[in-house]
Amino acid sequence: MAFSQAARDWYHRELAGIRDAGLFKEERFIHSLQDADIEVEFPSGAKPASVINLCANNYLGLSSHPEVIAAAHEGLRHRGYGMSSVRFICGTQDIHRELERKLTAFLGTEDTLLFPSCMDANAGVFEAVLNEQDVMIADRLVHASIVDGMRLCKAMQDTYKHADMGHLEEKLVEHQDKRFRLIITDGVFSMDGDLAPLDEIVALAEKHNAMVFVDDSHASGYIGKTGRGTHEHFGVLGRIDIITTTLGKALGGASGGCVSGRAELVEMCRQRARPYLFSNTVAPVIVSGALKVLELISASTERRDKLEANTVYWRKLLTDAGFDIKKGSSSIVPVMLYNAKLAQDVARDLFAEGIYVVGFFFPVVAKGQARIRTQLSAAHEKHHLDRAIAAFIKVGTKYDILGKNKAEIIAKYGT
Template sequence: MKTSTHDPLAWIDSALAELERDGLRRQLAVRSGPQTSRVILDGRELINFGSNDYLGLAADQRVTAAARAASEREGWGSGASPLVSGRGEAHAELERRLAEFEGTEAALVFPSGFAANAGVIPALVDEPDAIFGDAKNHASLIDGCRLAKAARFVYPHGDCDALEMLLRKSAGYRRRLIVTDTVFSMDGDIAPLAQLAELAEQYSAMLMVDEAHATGVFGERGCGIVEHAGLHDRVHIRVGTLSKALGSGGGFACGRQSLIDWLANRARTYVFSTAQPAATSAAALAALDIVREESHRRVQLLERSADFRRRLRADGWNVAGSESQIIPIVIGDTTRTMRLAAQLREAGFFVPGIRPPSVPDGESLLRISFCYHHTPEIVDALVKQLAAMR
């Protein structure tokens, strides 16, 4: 028998070496214990500005108790995809409650927010159709667009004039889909939703928004930017995650009943993936109760993050167009960004440095994720530390 010396995976070593050379190679860290205002990473305790647990619910005892009770009731694994036998009582109840929370006819729970976006978009558009996406959309929306066979158009970030130019030329397509994050995951700014809704109406387009970073945080009832902007009836498809402010895991889509029925039939990441553990749904249900009953969490979060932003701006940091609890400090150069992140870590703060491909080349940044458990003392300490590094 002939043996070959050729290693078909050898290219990976050189690709990794290239990442290393460009300062883009990432390393896996291990967290011990829960996400709170502090986090233990690789054995070192740090003040935590690197979690999306915006409302401080990921380790809330009511949430963990709900997960425990559900796993005792329904077992841990769901054992099958939702359409077979994986959709248990906790999933069904969560879908009912999410629809009620969002004020829509129905909702569908996906294994993750990523899966929701990757499944919903290709279920809505196909070859004769066109998608129009913001240049700073999250990777999961981008991949959802790639999976659809429709023509893809990217408009410059938040630029409704540019979007309109594209829509004007789109009459030849069967369907049009406009898709955007509401709160952008890296810059923390907010999409011009009212204008997008107007364009969608004018050009008979479907409007889909991803509320991943807005659910639980924005709006009178914490539903997100759609609620905040009063656009309930004008946004057709809403996607969110249970993994950030709701402190659990999984994603969801909501809208009218026929849309949800269609997605349950045609969204491949729903149909062909095992349902999330019942405990995860039960944890999200408990978190929804807390969002409803403890509005002071989101009020305090947004007030304190606005104050923090003002202080950073006053100190001369570029926080871009942030209007939310996500506060970037835009550095630009990747090496400098990662050096600053390392210095912060040395000083006891976990503030992740974000570099390509998570942001475009030349736009590396420190991403400060502001959470309910950040006390004024913790914020003072970070502001002081940053000032010392200027």
């Protein structure tokens, strides 16, 4: 037997170690459509509970929108279920080209290439456009998929302190001997919900002859006046060289991602990016749904405006109640608890109160920075947020954290 008892024992010990460290992840089974109100079976085998979802990336509330579902049905009917091929053999339909053109127009770029996911886009893009003559200079809090993509690329790696423009400039000066410099950042950082200062980053890039890469997965569809993303918010549309983003969050939430940007860089990805070359692309049913999503959000800013209003309201409710939240303007609103066990206990108690949130702690965030990440949606109505804050206040009172600042919470619970 190839999978020997010794091997099995080793994996058992490894998994037990993950459990003992409190890092074991368990799935929760949703028995309904993805929406503001969902039915969740947790723990496994329990009767599904009706809860308010405050932890989805369903920013625009389009995951289960009737028009998106109808468009997906039409796509299924007219273009089928699967392609059974990678793009460059016989896996590209007219609707893939149409979606890429629509994404290009929406993001304000020169060209776009679909990937099976944004994880794949980030895994493939750096290796496709850079080599050992170049340097990648990344914000230290970029998403894990970017870190993985950088590791696959032969260019030199460097990092700068989170959103620290002075440190970034030092690095740009240090690496002037390289052929190309690529600054790499998230648009909206997924754990803190803050925005990368793209106006300053672009100015530094232009001053020191560098290209700019932005992963706008947590921004596309709702950040900026018309929801085009962080580059729109900071007035630098057309000045970002590479944008990667996902169809798996605000833009319908199914799956799929893309590389969008300078025509030559996108073409290099079409020729060389391995996740594009060696796997099927986004299925026709998802392409059809995504086309409808772009049509809806290009026709009206109503959904992103509602999300913005919900975000302002929720931030005010939490602040007035005395919670310590990360300041910002995105629809990711972290409630800071600092202690990992406290974050897990509060999340569990909130679930019992009908509010679905998740605690995040090391290694997902830095040590001593444990939190509950709440995320708003245009699918939320005022009554959802009013019910949620009542539960937050009840649980916050139980743990005596309301009105307490960072030092006071740490003094009580440790880090």
